[in-house]
Amino acid sequence: MRVGLKPKDVTALLRERGFKVTPQRLAVYNALAHTTAHPSAETLYRDLLEDYPTMSLATVYKSLNIFCEAGIVQELNVGEDSFRYDANVKAHPHIRCQHCGKVDDVSALPTDSFQQQIAAETGYQLTGQQYYFYGVCPECQQADGRKI
Template identity: 65%
Template sequence: MAICVTTMLRERGFKVTPQRLAIYNYLSSTKAHPNAETIFNDLQPVYPTMSLATVYKTMEILREIGLVQVLNIGEDSFRYDAFTENHPHVRCMSCGRVDDIDDIKAGKFVDDVASSTNYQLTGQQFYFFGVCPECQKQRKNPS
């Protein structure tokens, strides 16, 4: 995957740096939908000279070249997802966990929206909110 990222960065005129590759590799190897601060904190021990600004700039570059999507799920900071196909997300309102919803197809809904509004849709994001199974268990069995 790094070769693809390297090629895409170079083709778009961006420098290929170890930090940029590490940030993409980190994001592409998790389903946790981290924010920039989490990525920074987790990579800081390995890249002590990397700044939080580097993470934000890299995320913007990766979004621009189509390797990540930015999630705005009603928090103070954006979350990031390396799985760029359109898919819905669900956020736990108790612990903040964000999960992909893989088994739901939104095509008909999107077609209905386009048809009823006469908009030429260029994209969409679906967010659902609730309480995750782990938090539900904790509520039933408090320690």
């Protein structure tokens, strides 16, 4: 598993919070935990439809909302019509290609010191953060035949 909880831990957490545990719900989490693609609900739905033909898009959305509420998935708003999702809930920035729409993690940014600086400067007690960067990915640069 790339990042995320084991199925038994997801099951225990959902039951502890009073949520129903279903094979479809576990499949949504499992698919998300095994990818670095930061998929949308629609993408997850399409990916799972072959194995779960009776699953609805509404089930995927409801599952994702529950996972976000439980703190085991984060919702990303990278400037598109729909949200993306990430099972890596540790604070980390994301970068989105403005040509192909791919979203990647950025791991080399020291966000802790930046958050401390923001809190000190503003007096706010920070409760969360999201950092988004935008550019053109190496694949699109190569396809275009130039570096930007």
